Amino acid sequence: MTETIYDALRESHEIQRSLCRRLLRSQAGTAARADLFKQLRVELAAHEAAEERYLYVPMLMDDMGLDASRHALHEHHELDELVEALQVVDKSGAAWMATAKKLSEKVHHHLREEEKKFFQVSGKIIPDARKIGLARSYRRDHARLLKKLAEG
Template sequence: MQIFEALRQDHEKQRLLLKILAETSGNTAARREYYEELKVQLESHAVAEERYFYSQLLEKDATVDLTRHGIAEHHEIDELLEKLDDTDMSSPAWLRHLKNLQDKVEHHLADEEQEFFQVAGKVLNDRQKSTLADGYRDEMKTSVASATETA
């Protein structure tokens, strides 16, 4: 598996969780569980992606600007998660913040999949793509397991 497939698999999980969450209402157990799962996925993904994908691409002229943009979007996503954490789940504002998060995440994933992956595919060789995928997947397993244990 190459890094792009590994990232896309997690992108699909994030899209699905956002879609499910957008259909929930009130301060229910289901909303809380899906939201916690989404937070773990987004936070773990950002760390692993920055460590095993972006870090390699900061060193390349062709990808440095895209990498910086991606990292900035990760910070914006973190800020939206904090806003959700600080808002009562039964409030209409919570769903508005979730829609903002959904828009930001979907924009970020589209940027990566439609532009960044193509450019990165040209600057990384096949061995790097596979090695980065292995490191990314190991980091995700460890991070998600750790977050699940503490929850």
């Protein structure tokens, strides 16, 4: 079976879920925690940018997709703000972990909502053949962004 945009997005969603779980179990003040946070930060940023381009833009072009797209973009902004708040030198305090838990909860909520709601709405808007092309474009852009963001 040919991969669609939804298959590609779900793969990144699973990576995000795993990184969130591992980050919350990480030990305070360790290089492992800092590395997990960086991996999560990079994955979220690459995923958001590519997803916005290859799922939300096509949805925004149809009246039926406006509300869902706007809501999802708002949630991406909220995730970005939490990631920014976590980008401090000391990742060992209770306040940092409380914010990390909030980020994890928001990531999990957003991914569930996408998979249960946004995918269904966009599935009615985007033609089947286009879903395959969008998967290729998403994967290419996501890989490029992962590399670029990991270096920076």
